[in-house]
Amino acid sequence: MTELTFYTNPMSRGRIVRWMLEEIGEPYRTEIVPFGAPMKSPEYRAVNPMGKVPSIRHGETVVTECAAICVYLADAFPDAGLAPPANKRGSYYRWLFFAAGPLEAATSNRALGFEVPADRRGMIGYGSFEDVMDTLEYAVSRTPFVAGDRFTAADVYVGSQIGWGLHMESIERRPAFETYLARVTDRPAAARARSLDNAAMQAMQKA
The missing domain is CATH 3.40.30.10 (Glutaredoxin)
Known part of the structure; x- marks a missing residue:
């Protein structure tokens, strides 16, 4: 192997x-x-x-x-x-890379206290923070998971971005985000991952 x-x-x-x-x-x-x-x-x-x-x-x-x-x-x-069939990956790619691009940039800038001037929004990929939040809400509200009716790798990434953003308050606390986050993180693999990383963090702090 x-x-x-x-x-x-x-x-x-x-x-x-x-x-x-x-x-x-x-x-x-x-x-x-x-x-x-x-x-x-x-x-x-x-x-x-x-x-x-x-x-x-x-x-x-x-x-x-x-x-x-x-x-x-x-x-x-x-x-x-964890990936849809090749001919059904439109939403899968769309929302995974939306989260990696506009969402990551918008929330990072918000956390750093940077706001795009209204007359400069056309120069930056995500436009405005408000547009990104509305689009994210649309992404997680249409279907149970971002790529459709079943969990995929896109939910790992989008769910992680939402979880971190809510924790750091760089994402608005909307009911749609909290409902989606609870759905995708209520999985045995997510629980195992948290346990492993928390244990590793404790070990580093003791070292």
């Missing part, structure tokens, strides 16, 4: 990929990468030149960026059923 290695830190976006890994149900090896010098070391930059986590190595294939990792794992392990 091709080895699957997960490079992460439990206080990072690696939590998204941990959840995805638990959903696919395949064995993997975890390497915790501390922030600071270890994450910026030549050894780790050979995996991810950005010096950031998460990353995965699957045999000779290295993938970085959470959304890309989620898509890759869904395709690499099709028996997990």
